[in-house]
Amino acid sequence: MITAKLLSRFGLSASALIVALLAIAILFPLANLALPPENPLHVPSHLLPLLGKYLCYAMLALALDLVWGYCGILSLGHGAFFALGGYAMGMYLMRQIGPRGVYADPILPDFMVFLNWQELPWFWYGFDQFWFACLMVLLVPGALAFVFGWFAFRSRVTGVYLSIITQALTYALLLAFFRNDMGFGGNNGLTDFKEILGFSLQADSTRAALFAASAIMLALTFALCRAITLSKLGKVMQALTNAENRVRFIGYRVEHVKLFAFTLSAMIAGIAGALYVPQVGIINPGEFAPANSIEVVIWTAVGGRGTLLGPIFGALLVNGGKSYFTAAFPEVWLFALGALFIAVTLFLPKGIVGLVTQLQERFAARKAAAKRQKQTAPPAKPALNPEAAE
Amino acid sequence: MLNPKKFLKAASLSAMLATTLVSGSASAEETIKVGILHSLSGTMAISETTLKDAMLMLIEDQNAKGGLLGKKLEPVVVDPASDWPLFAEKAKELLAVHKVDAVFGNWTSVSRKSVLPVFEELNGILFYPVQYEGEESQRNVFYTGAAPNQQAIPAVDYLLENEEVERWVLAGTDYVYPRTTNKILAAYLKAKGVADEDIMINYTPFGHSDWQTIVSDIKAFGSAGKKTAVVSTINGDANVPFYKELGNQGISAEDIPVVAFSVGEEELAGLDTEPLVGHLAAWNYFQSVETEANYEFIAKWKDFTKDINRVTNDPMEAHYIGFNMWVKAVEKAGSTEVDSVIDALVGVSVPNLSGGYSTMMPNHHITKPVLIGEIQADGQFEIVDQTDGLVAGDAWSDYLPDSAKLISDWRAPLSCGNYNVETKSCGGDS
Amino acid sequence: MYSKLLQLVASALLVVVALSFQSAHAEPAPQQLVNALATGKLKQKPAQIEALAATKNPAIIPVLQALIEGELFYLKNDGQVVIAPQSGPMIDAATGKPLSGLNKSSLKKIKANNKVRRIARAAIAKLTLQSPVLAERQAAVEALFKAAKPESLSLLLEAQKNETDPQLQTRLAQAIALISLQDKAATAKAQQAAIAQLRSLGGQQALALLQAFTARDDIAPQEKEAATRAVEAIEKSMALWGIGQNVWYGLSLGSVLLLAAIGLAITFGVMGIINMAHGEMVMLGAYTTFVVQEVIRSSFPGVFEYSLAIALPLAFLVAGSVGFAMERGIIRFLYGRPLETLLATWGVSLVLQQAVRSIFGPTNKQVGNPEWMSGAYELGGLMLTANRLWILAFALLVFALLLVVLRRTRFGLQMRAVTQNRRMAASMGIRTPWVDAFTFALGSGIAGIAGVALSQIANVSPNLGQTYIIDSFMVVVFGGVGNLWGTLVGAMTLGVANKFLEPYAGAVLAKILTLVFIILFIQKRPRGLFAQKGRAVEA
Incomplete structure (x- = not known):
């Protein structure tokens, strides 16, 4: 019954993804914990956090697709929201270490003792509470996106100008977080986490739970994004991508729509970051690097922009490929990665999902043609007109 | 109600991943695997690729000598791409998938911090070959690079004694190694009677390229009638423009000498060293060390890389020492089993390239001589000073109040990396 | 500047001294003291040099000079000290006679460190202060000026009496002033003269001395007054x-x-391609310079001074043809999809980086500075380094040339036509695909020649491009896309703003503030400093 409801609301492929994600969330941890290592279906312990990491990346790509694919805002700074979410979670995990740090200081994290800080800076207050950290995971990226977007959209900064200032944003944050004086551990970032909510981070069961949480969160955020894009608001958003001025002339408050999507997207990115940190065990300013944000754009494009499904597959594929190639061909893997990006742009302009739909349509058209015994042109898919850079 | 096509795709994708990641473990068991965890791309490739090559050479060499315990050594190279979380992922892969018996790797502090929990959890062995800030001693890690007391303090002593330096510029890149080193040095200098206003501390971001303002500040600071020196903990990439600016603004080593802790032969290879003659560096090894072992090592290296212009440097020697220590410990333990090798490693003594023996101390740091070298026009260093004996690496600095009370000893019964002598307890849980 | 001067003088000195040796009328250097240099540790060298200098024998000058240059050796078997220049015959240090039949392997170098070199230089200076050769005297005065020790005061005063060169006279007077201000025994008159002299000299060294002087309590009020005023004057002019x-x-x-x-x-800016491989074009230019210099070093060492001039057209060609190939092979399929160019060019940038890494290795490559790009010029209180001066001039030249190409040539006209209205341009008979290709090649080629210039101040490594790409985009966007003047003004504004912030905020915060400034500025002017106007904007 639930599936029927899902189907009617979200369509076939989206429902399939949600169900698949939920299934993975249960099956993979089970296969890890319950099956003995000899079993061919056993999922090795080291693989689970790795896949969990991919799922977090997928969530980040999903967040980007909401603004890029549906509002035409190409953010080159989404990594910043991801990292901020990660830092919020990292600060909680840091406070959880308590007196088990190397200097055994009950309050101050090791790096502060190390640099002779005398007391905890004010912005670290409250992070010993999980609920507070969770709140911050949403609020910090959300507030930053809101303020940034409020100014930018109101001033009608669009196109590449917007892209470049989002890049400036993440670059400025990168430099700021590198500073040891900021109180976030400088280049070393936050690391050496012990436990989350009292469960050891090194335990297989905690990892399985984190993986399941990532899969479920991805399913939920996907459902949320899907619901939004299917709603009336979603229609307006899509209209924005095609002709922003016309939407404005019709009477919609374009900047409000954009602001909503941008803020929501930043919050999703924050959640992704928060789930990412306990699974990889470190958060450092490198996550703010503009190159990372560009990579997110690439996952989205590889999978298929403006499809919500595509970015998820794109993130999984590119990162899986990266993991494989960096070990299998450590000397030349960048060639492969570079070639992949070029090939995708040239031959798969709508990404992998676009290719699949195209094939499906062609197949359907051929079937229809054979059936009706007459020539019909394949239905033209409404082209998403990418934001012009002038 | 699944869309079969979609589900198949997802399933096959994850299956593909799983098989590719697991397949490594299927290979033959007759070899002893050695993991090499150095960035081959990204910002750190500049420094780390050399160390990968050095490791390959050492392993090849050992195999030519008949391997280890009658088995061949097999290097497993991965590329963590200067991406810190990827370091942890790759470390996990090396230990869990490839089941390597030891890992040689890392350069930056953050990458080491990133892999520490992995080595602790999966019980691996890591040899870390780069000079670092200290304040760490982990059971699974062996620190073959210099701790601050094996590099910074002897260098400052040299300047105090030989150059009668009275004013100090502590210039560094803003990360934990320079911060700690400068903290230790400032405390040390004050203990030696240097006034606060005679110490200038400056931090710059990674890859800083425009040094005009800072170099002119240094020049102004140094022309106040007192002998001035710069202690540089500026990181790799930023050094080339820094030295170029020094040369262009006419600061010669005879006026304001710069002593660097991160500039070695490899960094100088990218520089015209003519204007830099006389500036200093402190290391535990220079290519110009005059010993037979070193000549042999250099010849082998040039032969291995098929490039007569390739230089050797301190972290390479650290790997040389670390690798030989591991080999010896494995032979001593009679197996590659991690716990027994870790126990066997403490106390192992192997020749270093500067004519002495380096020993693995109970705190997992090693003993080394400290050399002070002056840059020559040919990009090499001339050794102008050397500590009389070997200096043992001190994990916890005596000049930082919170770490002065900690000691590290991994032998039974203490078996602790951060034992607090005041509270008589092993801090933290490591 | 000093070091360059010193080098020059030192080599002149060497020639002169060598000549004077050949005439062999000088008394030989004391053999025992010279050979003592081969013994003992570095720490004993200063005393050995002092002992040599005390002989006041000019024959020790070449020995000390060789010690400074690292050309002083001793024979491993009997400890005889010899001078072994990099080229030319070896000489017995004590007697100055040429030696034959010696192999470099039988020699061991006598080490010197900064302190030893400094002392040796001062010793030479004291001996050459009254030399008949102007260049020698200059070097001597500079060395004593730097050291400014009371014990050289009498020597300097002596020299001042006989000096005829007016410039050197002033320098001598300044050196004397520096010393007499520290001298407790100096007369009030000497102090006043010194204060006046230092006030006109200015600079940090004079300031520090004057400040120390005013803090003394054994001076008369009027000297104190004069010194205080001098301090104020110097501080004001320095500010x-x-x-x-x-x-x-x-x-x-x-x-x-x-x-x-x-x-x-x-x-x-002009074509609208988000060219993430731009930095790699700069890198290619820098590597071209490296290759050119390598070829020159190995085959035509004589033309090293012109290496950059040779590299310029080659870098333009290399980067330009890579750009051309990129446009023909990839980008031309992406017109109308500007954001997708970001992806493809990012891919290209990864491939180019890895290609360079595979071919040249990951380490920094050494690109030498020609003589005319080293050193600095002093202009009042300003220090202008030669390489920066050339780069500024070169940047402006490239800018001017590009402006001429765009505004005054047929190609420029076609280029502007195509970017403003592609279809209209095509129907006027312009072959738009070729214009596109050559425009892109031009942009890439310019990036290549920028690489030649940047190789002089930055690391030449596969990461070179990555360091500049973000700043480049900031500059173009800040200045206004599609406007060359905007790029010029944008670059200069950001540069100056950054440098004015740096002394107050530090290098990192200055950069962060600049970025924040760009973000805020774009809110105010969403299309940059020099916004494009007209219909093309909405295209």
Whole structure:
């Protein structure tokens, strides 16, 4: 019954993804914990956090697709929201270490003792509470996106100008977080986490739970994004991508729509970051690097922009490929990665999902043609007109 | 109600991943695997690729000598791409998938911090070959690079004694190694009677390229009638423009000498060293060390890389020492089993390239001589000073109040990396 | 500047001394003292040099000179000290007679460190202060000026009496002033003269001495008064010059930004391609310079001074043809999809980086500075380094040339026509695909020649491009996409702003503040400093 409801609301492929994600969330941890290592279906312990990491990346790509694919805002700074979410979670995990740090200081994290800080800076207050950290995971990226977007959209900064200032944003944050004086551990970032909510981070069961949480969160955020894009608001958003001025002339408050999507997207990115940190065990300013944000754009494009499904597959594929190639061909893997990006742009302009739909349509058209015994042109898919850079 | 096509795709994708990641473990068991965890791309490739090559050479060499315990050594190279979380992922892969018996790797502090929990959890062995800030001693890690007391303090002593330096510029890149080193040095200098206003501390971001303002500040600071020196903990990439600016603004080593802790032969290879003659560096090894072992090592290296212009440097020697220590410990333990090798490693003594023996101390740091070298026009260093004996690496600095009370000893019964002598307890849980 | 001067003087000195040896009328250097240099540790060297200097024998000059240059050796078997220049015959240090039949392997170098060199230089200076050769005297005065020790006061006063060269007279007077201000025994008259002299000299060294002087309590009130006023005057003039210096630093940083960004102003600004491989074009230019220099070093060492001039057209060609190939092979399929160019060019940038890494290795490559690009010029209180000066001039030249190409040539006209209205241009008979290809090649080629210039101040490594790409985009966007003047003004503004912030905020915060400034500025002017107007904007 639930599936029927899902189907009617979200369509076939989206429902399939949600169900698949939920299934993975249960099956993979089970296969890890319950099956003995000899079993061919056993999922090795080291693989689970790795896949969990991919799922977090997928969530980040999903967040980007909401603004890029549906509002035409190409953010080159989404990594910043991801990292901020990660830092919020990292600060909680840091406070959880308590007196088990190397200097055994009950309050101050090791790096502060190390640099002779005398007391905890004010912005670290409250992070010993999980609920507070969770709140911050949403609020910090959300507030930053809101303020940034409020100014930018109101001033009608669009196109590449917007892209470049989002890049400036993440670059400025990168430099700021590198500073040891900021109180976030400088280049070393936050690391050496012990436990989350009292469960050891090194335990297989905690990892399985984190993986399941990532899969479920991805399913939920996907459902949320899907619901939004299917709603009336979603229609307006899509209209924005095609002709922003016309939407404005019709009477919609374009900047409000954009602001909503941008803020929501930043919050999703924050959640992704928060789930990412306990699974990889470190958060450092490198996550703010503009190159990372560009990579997110690439996952989205590889999978298929403006499809919500595509970015998820794109993130999984590119990162899986990266993991494989960096070990299998450590000397030349960048060639492969570079070639992949070029090939995708040239031959798969709508990404992998676009290719699949195209094939499906062609197949359907051929079937229809054979059936009706007459020539019909394949239905033209409404082209998403990418934001012009002038 | 699944869309079969979609589900198949997802399933096959994850299956593909799983098989590719697991397949490594299927290979033959007759070899002893050695993991090499150095960035081959990204910002750190500049420094780390050399160390990968050095490791390959050492392993090849050992195999030519008949391997280890009658088995061949097999290097497993991965590329963590200067991406810190990827370091942890790759470390996990090396230990869990490839089941390597030891890992040689890392350069930056953050990458080491990133892999520490992995080595602790999966019980691996890591040899870390780069000079670092200290304040760490982990059971699974062996620190073959210099701790601050094996590099910074002897260098400052040299300047105090030989150059009668009275004013100090502590210039560094803003990360934990320079911060700690400068903290230790400032405390040390004050203990030696240097006034606060005679110490200038400056931090710059990674890859800083425009040094005009800072170099002119240094020049102004140094022309106040007192002998001035710069202690540089500026990181790799930023050094080339820094030295170029020094040369262009006419600061010669005879006026304001710069002593660097991160500039070695490899960094100088990218520089015209003519204007830099006389500036200093402190290391535990220079290519110009005059010993037979070193000549042999250099010849082998040039032969291995098929490039007569390739230089050797301190972290390479650290790997040389670390690798030989591991080999010896494995032979001593009679197996590659991690716990027994870790126990066997403490106390192992192997020749270093500067004519002495380096020993693995109970705190997992090693003993080394400290050399002070002056840059020559040919990009090499001339050794102008050397500590009389070997200096043992001190994990916890005596000049930082919170770490002065900690000691590290991994032998039974203490078996602790951060034992607090005041509270008589092993801090933290490591 | 000093070091360059010193080098020059030192080599002149060497020649002169060598000549005087050949005439062999000088008394030989004391053999025992010379050979003592081969014994003992570094710490004993200063005393050994002092002992040599005490003989006041000019024959020790070449020995000390060789010690400074690292050309002094001793025979391993009997400890005889010899001078072994890099080229030319070996000489017995004590007697100055040429030696034959010696192999370099039988020699061991006598080490010197900075302190030893400094002392040796001072010893030489004392002996050559009254030399008949002007260059020798100059070097001597400079060395004593730097050291400014009371014990050389009488020597300097002696020299002052006999000096005929007016410039050197002033320098001598300044050196004497520096010393007599520290001298407790100096008369009030000497002090006053010294204060006046230092006031006109200015600079940090004089300031520090004067400040120390005013803090003394054994001086008369009027001297104290004069010194205080001198301190104020120097501080004021230094503050003024400091502003000028900051402007210069800013302009020179701006010129680097301009060079890095100017190619992008074409490929991104004019053509609208988000060219992430732009940095790699700069890198290719830098590597071309490296290759040119390698070839020159190995085959034509004589033309090293012109290596950059040779590298310029080659870098333009290399980067330009890679750009051309990129446009023909990839980008031309992506017109109308500008954001997708970001992806493809990012891919290209990864491939180019890895290609360079595979071919040249990951380490930094050494690109030498020609003589005319080293050193510095002093202009009042300003210090202008030669390489920065050339880069600024070069950046402006490239900018001017590009402007001429765009405004005054047929190609420029076609280029503007195509970017403003492609279809209209096509129907007027312009072969738009070729114009596209050549425009992109032009932008890439310009990035290549920027690489030649940047190789002089930056690391030449596969990461070179990555360091400049973000700043380049900031500059172009800040200045206004599609406007060359915007790029110029943008680069200079950001450079100067950064350098004025740096002394107060530090290098990192200055950069962060600049970025925040760009973000805020774009809110105010969403299309940059020089916004494009007209219909093309909405196209």
